[in-house]
Amino acid sequence: MKERLIQSMAWLHTWGGLLPGWLLFVIFFAGTLSCFDKEISQWMRPSTHAVAQNGGGFSFDRSLRLVEEIAPETSSIWLRAPMERDPLPIIGWNNAGQEFDYHYLQADGGTVLQNNTRGGDLFFRLHYRLDIPNDLGVFLVGFAGMCMLVALVTGVIIHRRIFKDFFTFRPKGSKQRAWLDAHNVSSVLPLPFHLVITYTGLVIFFLTYFPAGMHSAFGGDEEKFYKAAEGGFHREAGGRPAPLHALDPLVARAEQEWGDGQKALWVNIEHPGDSNAVVVVWRAQPKDEIAWISDAVYFDGVSGAVLHRLEPAGIGHHIEHFLSGLHFAQFGGQTIRWLYLFMGLSGCLMIASGMGFWIEKRRQRHVLSNAAAGFFLVRGLNAAAITGLIIASAVYLLSNRLLPAGVDHAAWELGLFYFSWIAASLHALARAKSQRLWTEQLWTAAILWGSIPLINLLTTDNSHLLATLPAGQWSLAGVDLMAILFGLSLGAVAWKLRHKKMHELESAGAGVLLAPRERQS
């Protein structure tokens, strides 16, 4: 009975991991890069690097005046102060039912930043919705996430010798065994991370995946639920025009209310210019709290009187804040973010090696059979998803530096990202039968990533390592350093694989017995 259970769990582990394997790699890789999405975005705006200190010149009122020029008729305005990780102000607006439109400002807060880039936001959107504009992306990611949960749990169930094999790594054996050991190491040691990051990622979107509670406890009334959950304050427009109160004094009031040196980050104005305008001042996320807690003060937009304070969340809501906070990793500063980056990379390795092991294990069975075409297709698609994405990400960063000044950066960078991903995929499919498929792709990726700091040096004045390191601009330097690390690691793996035999059969010639089937435990 136990044997049958292990077998069915092994089956579930394999297919639960394989089928969404490509999706999972994209999600994990994009998520890993998203740890530093703001730093990447900042790196991709070299025109703003020269401004050493922009001083304390930021003013919400100045931002507001810009919005009034650009979008005078809007019913909802959002203004953001510069952040430590994202040192430019933002202005944004939307009308009911329309997309939220936002723009970065120059560091002085007086003009809109032209030639914007999507920056690290591409990786973020790729991560949680596969860069698909509607909910389909979110659902696909959710499906992959659930499969990952099942794969993790079944992986623990079937790994009977999980403690005995804890430290086992045999890189000098066959390729297949190296893949398997890499898979075990990258799965078992960071297992708490994988479980927590997958579960919390799903929790963030629980209302999208399981709106059941809203239907049963709130009769399906979405608005009623959101209003009750938010604990905020809203009112309809009054219809009579009235001048808006100055914002900066209200911000100062709010910061006084919070005390403790807490700063305001966002100001939201509902019905600007109306008699019933409401000004909401949102507090910046404190760094020493994991939970994603908001606090806001609501002011009457005309008189400046305090109307409301955001109600603190109940216990259930607070737990959700905590779990979301664990996933977002906006707490604890750069150390935590680097930690998540390395754990995320281990997750990428787990997924890639799982798929690699599966395909190499079946090599001898399929290569000579009728299913050979299918086998090679899967092998090519593996590389397309894994090294293809790694290559495309490097091209994305390189294109930012190499594109000429006048073009629409956001559009071109995005286009080159997808174009290079498709190109790498075509190469992968064309070389699917070759032993050198992985080394070719890995070397390409290594060279592309490694060249980023060099191209940076050649194309910019203030953004490259020789400038940023002495100036102590660690966030900017970090991107170049990370690129070097990626390049070296990818090159190391490519180097290691250069002579690796596919399987014992190929090294000893025909007639040698196949190695006894490795049991997955």
Place this chain on the structure above:
Amino acid sequence: MLEQTQIKESLSAATVARKSKPLWPQVLSRVLAAIVGGYALTYCVTAFLAVYLPMSPVDNVFVSGMLAFAVYTALVIYAFAASRHERVWLHYSLSVVVLAGLAFLPGGG
């Protein structure tokens, strides 16, 4: 005596016969039970908990929603761990009916 042996033999023959039947219908059944049945049952468990947990309605919705993914994982695993796939369908459908009834019938919230 002879009858008993004959029954035993026919039983073991039947067992052999069952083993040599194609596997994929059973696998498909379990996959469907896991993905579709599991989702439906998780949905009903969530709806049920959102109504019957002891906290405020908003908190109930949050907690039940957060638990949903653990429930779904367990249901997917059970669909494959159970000895007979018919049993999985039976358990899941009965539970769906009971929980949905309890969660939605009394007017909801």
Place this chain on the structure above:
Amino acid sequence: MLLLALSLTYSAYTLLCLSMPKHYRHVTGAAADHRRSRRLFRVGGWLLIALSFASCVQAAGWQFGPVQWVGLLAAAGVLLVFLLPYKPKTAAGLAVVAPLGALLVYWI
């Protein structure tokens, strides 16, 4: 402090690893009188793991300490697992040198 916790975790893992005959043989080339030293290694290993958890919490508080500790568990583990097949003696030696080195850095 982070360095100290990392090295403690690493040493903990090394001890636990050495408590397994397969790995002990790989590192020292000989089978030890294993029953007693095994237990010693195992107890020592778990003790150091507890110590590394304590040092994480001491350095970063109860909210961030455990998070960092989970990360260190993985990081130290990866370090050992990759050193072991290539340079087993170095791997074992590091378990002694690292915590001492970290303590030194901490006091300077």
